Amino acid sequence: MALLGRDGGIRSANAALCRLTGHSREALDAAQIQRIMGPDERSGLDATLLQLGAAEHTSVRSERSLLCADGRVRRVSLTISAVDNREEQPVELVAHLLDLGRSPETPEELARLTDPGPLTGPRPRAVGG
Numbered sequence: 001m002a003l004l005g006r007d008g009g010i011r012s013a014n015a016a017l018c019r020l021t022g023h024s025r026e027a028l029d030a031a032q033i034q035r036i037m038g039p040d041e042r043s044g045l046d047a048t049l050l051q052l053g054a055a056e057h058t059s060v061r062s063e064r065s066l067l068c069a070d071g072r073v074r075r076v077s078l079t080i081s082a083v084d085n086r087e088e089q090p091v092e093l094v095a096h097l098l099d100l101g102r103s104p105e106t107p108e109e110l111a112r113l114t115d116p117g118p119l120t121g122p123r124p125r126a127v128g129g
Helices: 014-023 025-031 039-053 107-115
Strands: 002-004 010-013 058-068 073-084 092-101
Touching: 010 025, 010 058, 014 025, 014 058, 014 092, 039 073
Parallel strands: none
Antiparallel strands: 002 010, 002 092, 058 073, 073 092
16 A cells, blocks of 8 residues: 555555565665566556546556565555545545455454454444344
8 A cells, every 4th residue: 555646656655565566665665666666567557546646536556466575476456546635625535455366364363454444444344244
């Protein structure tokens, strides 16, 4: 997960994104999110950032190729959501990347990954439960 500026500049990357990419927090915090995506996908990501910055969408999700520090390419689900100010203008973006090549190994890990945090709200109830 990372906080982004409207131009895609990474303002703050968390430890999980550092592990996923193999980059240090310092390296990620000095980068554009476009630079860690596959070269063929960068212009599409630029267009997405423009749409979010212009408040055309509040959230966009897509599958992307992530370039890791060691040269590997990972397939990820990338969700970018706009965070608005009081005037409902996007001021920054939140990027969430999920490694599509890896599944949770234990029920505890799955619960940790799906447990809501303060930004995601309450957990959905099971149907009929």
